[in-house]
Amino acid sequence: MMFMIGQGERVLVVGPPEPRHCPRCDEVTGFEPQLRYKFAEFDLLFGMVYAKRYQLACPQCQHGWVLDTRTMERTLGGVPIPFRLQFGLAIGLALAAAIAVAAWRFNA
Ligand SMILES: [Zn+2]
Structure with a gap:
């Protein structure tokens, strides 16, 4: 069971x-x-990132301009998005699958 409790947009400055x-x-x-991205949070643990893009933007x-994602992530050495948002959905799905398998075994 997942409940969406929030969503938003973040802009991180990733360089000088x-x-x-x-x-x-x-x-x-x-x-x-x-780095600008939108995210949805389902609970405190699980989240999902979408509409991620790197850009060079006027502060005023x-x-x-949109920057190339692969070039930026190579320069940064990673993706500066919190782990739970970046992989939260995958973790949530894996947990749900594990629970489903456990329930199936229990019933069989
Ligand atoms: Zn301007």
């Missing part, structure tokens, strides 16, 4: 700002490399 000219602000601003207007 790069000065770039922002066409929308029409000035040079410190563009931040960011959020205008920016």
Whole structure:
């Protein structure tokens, strides 16, 4: 049994700002490399991440570019998302399967 208790969106800054000219602000601003993702939480343990993307964004207007996920994760040496959100759904499904198998064995 899983109950969805929340969902949200997070933006993590994953590196030092790069000065770039922002066409929308029409000035040079410190563009931040960011990881933006949406997540759903089912309880305190299980979660799910979706719509994950890396981007270089203007801190003033959020205008920016999408960065290549594989390149970014190689540079960062991993995915900076909490373990329970990143793999929570898989853990939850594995637990549910284990319980289902146990129940099936019990009945047989
Ligand atoms: Zn801007």
